[in-house]
Each structure stands twice: as C-alpha cells, then as structure tokens.
Amino acid sequence: MVRRYIKLYFLLAGAYVRSRLQYRLSFGLMCFGIVISEICLLGLLGALLAKFRTVNGWTWAEVVFLYGLGNLAYSFMRILGSQLDDFDRYIIRGELDGVLIKPVPPLFYILANRVELIHVSRALTSVAIFVVAFHLSGIRWTLDVALFTLTTILSGTLIMFTLMLISATVALWTTKSGKLTDLLISATKEATAFPISIYPLAVRLLLTFVLPVAFVTYYPAQQLLQKGEFLGMPELFQFGAPVVALVMLCVSYLFWCSGLRRYHSTGS
Amino acid sequence: MPIITVEHLSKHFKVYRRRTGFWGNLSSTVSRKHDIIKAVDDVNFSLERGELVGYIGANGAGKSTTIKMLTGILVPTSGHIDVMGLTPYRQRKENTRRIGVVFGQRTQLWWDLPVIDSFELLKHIYEIPQNLYKQNLEFFSEMLQLQPFLSTPVRRLSLGQRMRCDLTAALLHNPEILYLDEPTIGLDVVAKEQVRQFLRQVNAERQVTVILTTHDLNDVEKVCQRLIIIDNGKIIYDGGIDDLKKRYGKTRMLIVDLAQAYSDIQLEGVDLTRRDGNRIWLAFDRDTISASEVIAQLTARYEIQDLTISEPEIEEIVRRIYELGVH
Ligand SMILES: Nc1ncnc2c1ncn2[C@@H]1O[C@H](COP(=O)(O)OP(=O)(O)OP(=O)(O)O)[C@@H](O)[C@H]1O
Ligand SMILES: [Mg+2]
Numbered sequence A: 001m002v003r004r005y006i007k008l009y010f011l012l013a014g015a016y017v018r019s020r021l022q023y024r025l026s027f028g029l030m031c032f033g034i035v036i037s038e039i040c041l042l043g044l045l046g047a048l049l050a051k052f053r054t055v056n057g058w059t060w061a062e063v064v065f066l067y068g069l070g071n072l073a074y075s076f077m078r079i080l081g082s083q084l085d086d087f088d089r090y091i092i093r094g095e096l097d098g099v100l101i102k103p104v105p106p107l108f109y110i111l112a113n114r115v116e117l118i119h120v121s122r123a124l125t126s127v128a129i130f131v132v133a134f135h136l137s138g139i140r141w142t143l144d145v146a147l148f149t150l151t152t153i154l155s156g157t158l159i160m161f162t163l164m165l166i167s168a169t170v171a172l173w174t175t176k177s178g179k180l181t182d183l184l185i186s187a188t189k190e191a192t193a194f195p196i197s198i199y200p201l202a203v204r205l206l207l208t209f210v211l212p213v214a215f216v217t218y219y220p221a222q223q224l225l226q227k228g229e230f231l232g233m234p235e236l237f238q239f240g241a242p243v244v245a246l247v248m249l250c251v252s253y254l255f256w257c258s259g260l261r262r263y264h265s266t267g268s
Numbered sequence B: 001m002p003i004i005t006v007e008h009l010s011k012h013f014k015v016y017r018r019r020t021g022f023w024g025n026l027s028s029t030v031s032r033k034h035d036i037i038k039a040v041d042d043v044n045f046s047l048e049r050g051e052l053v054g055y056i057g058a059n060g061a062g063k064s065t066t067i068k069m070l071t072g073i074l075v076p077t078s079g080h081i082d083v084m085g086l087t088p089y090r091q092r093k094e095n096t097r098r099i100g101v102v103f104g105q106r107t108q109l110w111w112d113l114p115v116i117d118s119f120e121l122l123k124h125i126y127e128i129p130q131n132l133y134k135q136n137l138e139f140f141s142e143m144l145q146l147q148p149f150l151s152t153p154v155r156r157l158s159l160g161q162r163m164r165c166d167l168t169a170a171l172l173h174n175p176e177i178l179y180l181d182e183p184t185i186g187l188d189v190v191a192k193e194q195v196r197q198f199l200r201q202v203n204a205e206r207q208v209t210v211i212l213t214t215h216d217l218n219d220v221e222k223v224c225q226r227l228i229i230i231d232n233g234k235i236i237y238d239g240g241i242d243d244l245k246k247r248y249g250k251t252r253m254l255i256v257d258l259a260q261a262y263s264d265i266q267l268e269g270v271d272l273t274r275r276d277g278n279r280i281w282l283a284f285d286r287d288t289i290s291a292s293e294v295i296a297q298l299t300a301r302y303e304i305q306d307l308t309i310s311e312p313e314i315e316e317i318v319r320r321i322y323e324l325g326v327h
Helices: A002-052 A060-084 A088-092 A096-100 A106-113 A118-137 A143-169 A178-193 A201-210 A218-224 A235-239 A241-262 B021-031 B063-070 B092-097 B115-125 B130-144 B159-171 B189-206 B217-223 B241-248 B291-301 B314-324
Strands: B004-016 B034-047 B052-056 B078-083 B099-103 B177-181 B209-213 B226-231 B234-240 B251-258 B271-276 B279-285 B304-310
Touching: A002 A060, A002 A106, A002 A118, A002 B115, A060 A106, A060 A118, A060 A143, A060 A178, A060 A218, A088 A096, A096 A106, A106 A241, A143 A178, A143 A218, A143 A241, A218 A235, A235 A241, B004 B063, B034 B063, B034 B226, B034 B234, B052 B063, B052 B189, B052 B217, B063 B078, B063 B177, B063 B209, B092 B099, B099 B159, B115 B130, B115 B159, B130 B159, B130 B189, B159 B189, B177 B189, B189 B209, B189 B217, B209 B217, B217 B314, B226 B241, B226 B314, B234 B241, B241 B314, B251 B291, B251 B314, B279 B291, B291 B304
Parallel strands: B052 B209, B052 B226, B099 B177, B177 B209
Antiparallel strands: B004 B034, B004 B078, B226 B234, B251 B279, B251 B304, B271 B279
C-alpha cells in the first residue's frame, strides 16, 4: 500500500518532469536564479547582523541558525507542496474533475502530479546553509540532538505545508486563492527567520496558536540552543513541534475534505 | 437488478452575484446574495446492465451535471444515486475503479507526453495487471488503429485521434460502465462514425453499460437503444427511440416551394416551422389533417412550384420537444 503510493508518486512526478524536459534551458536558469537569490538573502542577513551584533539578546550565529532551520523547512515544504501554489486553476478550469475520477486520493494525486524539480535545487542550497549555520551555532553533535533536529525539520515542514494546504483549500469556496497562498507563505517564511521575541504580544500569540510557525524554529531552538526564553509560554513548547504538526495535519485535512464536498466543478 | 438507480436526484447551484478579485469573491460568498439554479431537478431513472443510453437535452439542460454526480465528482443537493451498490461521491475510490469517463471537451491524457506514456501511467494508477493491460492495449489499438501515433505527444494529435486515445484510456481497466460527455463534439463525419461503431462494439462484446450525452442525434439514432431527454433539469422523455417516433412522430413535414415570397401565410391545422426565401416548412399532425387537405388549402390560396412530404426525423422531433415541450 505505502509502496504503491511511493512508486506512484515518483511515476507521476517523473511524468511531469519529462514533459517539462523540453524547456531545459529555462529550467537551468531558474535553478541558478534560486540558488543565487538564496545566497544573496543570507548575505544580506549576515551583513545586517554583523552591524547590530545581536537581535534581542540572540547572537548573530543563533539568528543564522534560526534562519537556516526555517529556510530548510520552507524549502522542503516547497518540494512537497508547491503544487498547491496555483491550486485555484484546478477549480477555475474544472481540472479537479479529472482528478476526482481517478482511484487515488485527490490530494495525493495533486501533490504528486506537478512536482517542480527547481525546488530541489533550493532545498540543496538550504541544506548547505543549514549545515554551516549548525556548525556556527556551536551545538554539540550527539544522537539526541540529531534525532531532535530531524524531528524538528520534519515537523516544521509539515506545519508549513498544512498552512499552504489550508490557504489553497479556501479556493474551493472563493474560486481564487493564489494571492492568499503567496501572502501566507512569504509571511510565514519571514516569521521563522527571527526570534518571535522581537514582535509584540499579539503577534507572538498569533504565531503560536493561530499560524503556529513559532513551532517551526523558535520553540525547538530553545532546546537546541539552550536559550530558555519562553516569553511566559509553557516550557513544554520546546518539544511541541511534532504534536502541533500532527494537530495541524488533521485540521487541514478535514478542512480539505469538507472543501472537496463543496466542489462545484464548472458549467462546461 | 439495475446497475444504476437514480431517485429524486437534484443539484442546485448557488450563483453569487459576481464581484471580481479575491476579496470580491470572498465578500460575495459571505454576503450570501445568490440566485439558485436548479441544474438537475428531481430526476429519476434506472439502467440495466448492458444498456446503451443516450442522454440528451438543449444547452444547459443539466446533462453534464447529472454525469458529474453519477461519476462522484459532484455531491448531489438531494436524492439518491446507487451505482453498482455504491454511492459514488461517498465511495468515490471504489466507484472510480469500476467506471470509465470521457469528457469530449477535455482530454484526460498527459498533454506533453507520448500517448503510450499516458496508458502506462493509467496502468499504475488503476493497478491493471500487466497481462490484462497488454491484452486490452492490443485490442483497442487494433480496433481504433492507434498504432501509427502511439508515440506521438498528445498535443500533436488531431481531435479524432485524441478522442480514440481518450476512449482507450477510459477502458483500459475494464470498467463496467462508461460515461461519455459529448464524445463526438468537433469530430468530422468519418471520425464520428468510427466512435459510434466502436461504442456499439464495446457494448456488445464487453457488456459495458454506456451512457452518452450528445448534441448530434445521429449518435443517438445509430448507437442507442434508449433515449432520455432532460430539459431544464427535469426528465421529459425516457424510452425507446422507436416509441418516441411513434408518439411524437405523428407530425409530417410538408416542404413547399412557393412561386413568390408571400408575406403572411395562413393555413388551418398547420404549423409554419421554418421559412427560407420562397421555401416554407409546414408541420401537421396526420391524425387531425391529411396531407391532401393541406395541399388543397395551399393550392387554393397560393401559387406553388414544388412540394415534398417528409417522414419525421428524430432531429425534428427532438427539436420540437426542446422548443415546445412534450404534450
Ligand atoms: N459549477 C457551476 N456553477 C454554477 N452553475 C452551474 C455550474 N455547472 C453548471 N451550472 C449550470 O447548471 C445548468 C446545467 O448545466 P450543465 O453543464 O449540466 O448543462 P449541459 O446539459 O451539460 O449543457 P451543455 O449541452 O451546454 O453541455 C446550466 O444552467 C449551468 O449554467
Ligand atoms: Mg455539458
């Protein structure tokens, strides 16, 4: 069962990659562009931090670590869920009809069907950045740390993915959701890059309980960097990422299912 | 045991007064100002295994909406659908394994890939055993002569070739029911004939139950045994094609070439259904007035050059039903 879906995922993703193969040059250019822009962004952040030295009591190495962690979750999420970027076209053009007559879960089919390889180049860059950031942060490398880091990355990826899924699902009511998705995704990416202690209380609560991106980087980093900065939240939150990811996964999937039942197709 | 049972099936669409943009859409969704369109309205019918049914109606009558509910794409507003013991939108996955669907307007094939790649992908999606897949592929490529373009990208196929591939794609997994929404749209006479021939054969040799919607009544006349006519979401006729002719085909058509274009033409017991220059089409009911009476009336009042009487064509009968309803 699981094997069937893994195989199907790669077959469908492969089919899309093959149909894009004819645009090899633009593919290459896009990969190049993404890598360059990632490095520039980090350079900019580095330059800013070098000037201020600390952000709210976080050293620049710690902020770079935060950025690297968030960026990693973000870039993995892009591989997993970028197909939802323009999910509204499935609705506007009634393409969801074709998905719903196939004997596979619609969400799986949509996620597998248009995987863009360029996101892999972004992910590779992010891995490199994270390795450097990890090294700079001075965290001691043990099995516990490794497991915790992996869980954190996985949970962070899922949390960001569920936000993407929720905003895409809105299209089943409004027909359009592209702009909302873009907005939400870039906002969450920004929010993971800095310690949330720089924001006012209302925003911190928002990032903890409504769009829980604080669990992507900030709270797990308390554990990894031994910061002990909880801003009045329970200390347990540093281990909360997997739970939040699971809850968000359930919530967003239920939302998606109720959206599908609302699907109206198009009048030819 | 019918293979499809539909009871009191309705689908109502809320149509919001459109505003543009995301916030416009959202606010009009929230404000709930809408009109209701009864696309399908209390429809009942059932199909036996192996039937070949034409589902026709004017534009916007509700054909596609019905098909989408039968295939599990749309959730009905109310009513029951039973397809092989399943409720399509609830048991969507099981249902899709046992049905084939072709939308004439939109291909289900991978646009940029060779045709054969789409078939291969479908093999995995439907988990078709390799030997069955090979057997079916051979069968269909022979029957529809797919061989010459199996390795051509779908986007380079002609409409007729593409339709043949779409038909194959819908049948590779041996479905028990085949739904076709306008399978002959845009095809030339030869390609249409090929599709019809194919559907008859698939129905006869593989016992596939077929429902097709169309605007070309030749499809219905040449392929289907049974005809369901939907109008404004309601079924107005359900029965054999011969029955339809018997019941509504009492009208004869008299085509007359007049010597000049008379400005107003008045005849008793006769409908003037069309006129084109000096030629007029007169419909009359053979039970109430005989052809000779009509001709007598005509010659008494107008000067005639030529006339022919035609048997009712299915096209004409259905056109009159669309226009005037059943009576
Ligand atoms: N997604 C939708 N939202 C709102 N109204 C719709 C939707 N789909 C269909 N309708 C309306 O429902 C009615 C029936 O549409 P449907 O597509 O079923 O007609 P049809 O018989 O297939 O027509 P055609 O021959 O033009 O394909 C039409 O009035 C159409 O405008
Ligand atoms: Mg239609």
